Amino acid sequence: MNTVNVRNIEIGSGKPKVIVPIVAVTKEDILKEAAEIASLPADVLEWRVDWFENSEDLAAVKDVLKGLREVLGDMPILMTFRTKKEGGEKAISMQDYIDLNVEAAKSGLVDLVDVEIFSGDDTVSAILDGAHANGVKVVASNHDFFKTPDQDDIVSRLVKMQEMGADICKIAVMPQNRRDVLTLLSATEKMANDIADRPIITMSMAKDGVISRLCGEAFGSSMTFGAAGKASAPGQMNVETLVQILDALHQAL
Template identity: 40%
Template sequence: MSVIKKSFMHICMGTLIFTATSHIKAAEPTKMYAPSYVVKNIDLTEKSVKTIVPITAKTAEQALAQAQVIANNPNADLAEFRIDLLDFAKDAKQVVTLGQKLNQILKDKPLIATIRTHNEGGKLVVSDLEYADLYQQYLKHPFMQLIDIEMFRDQKLVAELTRLAHQNKVLVIMSNHDFSKTPEQAEIEKRLLQQDRMGADILKIAVMPQSKTDVMTLMNATLKVSQQTQKPLLTMSMGQLGTISRIATSNIGGNLSFGMIGEASAPGQIDVSQLKQLLKLVQPTTP
């Protein structure tokens, strides 16, 4: 084949390649998820610890009444909607309707949607698929600003729920609860940091102490993790023995603490007004 003929073929081939590739749309850069921790004008990363009060109602009427009380209490910063405690917890349509009403009543106070399953000390007995399906239905019509996802559910479903929440600009509280014991400090740290890697926006663990040492184990783990992540921490040692962990959480790097108005949702919660006063009393003036 002559040199001229070879050159002509190369030019033709080059033209074909250019023509084919010129119609391929350049890939758009992947948008990185950047959470906003300012929710309803409340900055969850502020040094002052924010208080959470649970809505523990069984009926819609009770839930609405509790939300109004929380809305009117200046010491309550956020509300947690404990969906698993409702008489109609598995009816997603009713839950969404009620959730929307609660969000309106709470006005400038953020709402956390929580299905606490029997596996982690809650009332609802559901499979991983049922758990994910309920949350997916809620997130089609988001009534919440934050959602609690249990970290030890099916990992693919947890990842999908986290992605879906972020897509809808809902912050994810990744959680783990142990109502029988306190794991070793290294294990507590491991779980919290695993939540961080799984895409959680807020890292949460609640454990049951059997001794004063157990309380210190939780508090030391919280302090250690706070030095390894910028994400807000919600940790607690439950029961009366662990009450100090709720009060002194700011001293160990925590950002949120549960209080109660009326009925507690977990052992060791104290009245939110008393909690707020104690939080302010021990709040460190320096990081």
């Protein structure tokens, strides 16, 4: 598998890298949380722009990104606008979605952007092309907050992301029971070992799925999410506890 290098982080080797999200509303609170995260054992900061009160204002978004870069130093920044249809705070037109991600990439202030793979192939391609032209990596994603698809369906969604050219392929699903968690882990192992030529990120959400956020190194998921303040999805653990568990599992493996 090819790894992805972002600043001083190599994604796809060793322990799963830890992403910590910010879901604050105001610039002041976003930068305050970022300063706290900068002192934590996190690898990547995810800014959830859909929570930002001025997310429709590209100048305001770039202003926050500039502040984040100053606060975070060399920590990589993943910028994500999670749409309403995939569990985010706001709806957005596809043209605005493209413009937001491409302009952020052009700014030189972000290292990765997230694109939802089922936003339409033209939209996805426009963001991929715009990001890659500016040296920014792309995380293609899909989120199902209602169910866990079967193994083949999970794998096929990840394969679509890889075939479209995403640098990292991510899926998050909701378990209805613990057997669903096993389905997610089985799909992860199959994709990582038999198909993927780049890093993947998988997780099963909520309490039943917590184990999937911890065992990525064993099954093939290259990154995981931990919470410093408010969690951005159900089942995220405190980042410091998460890192302790990841360290222990890494030593055992």
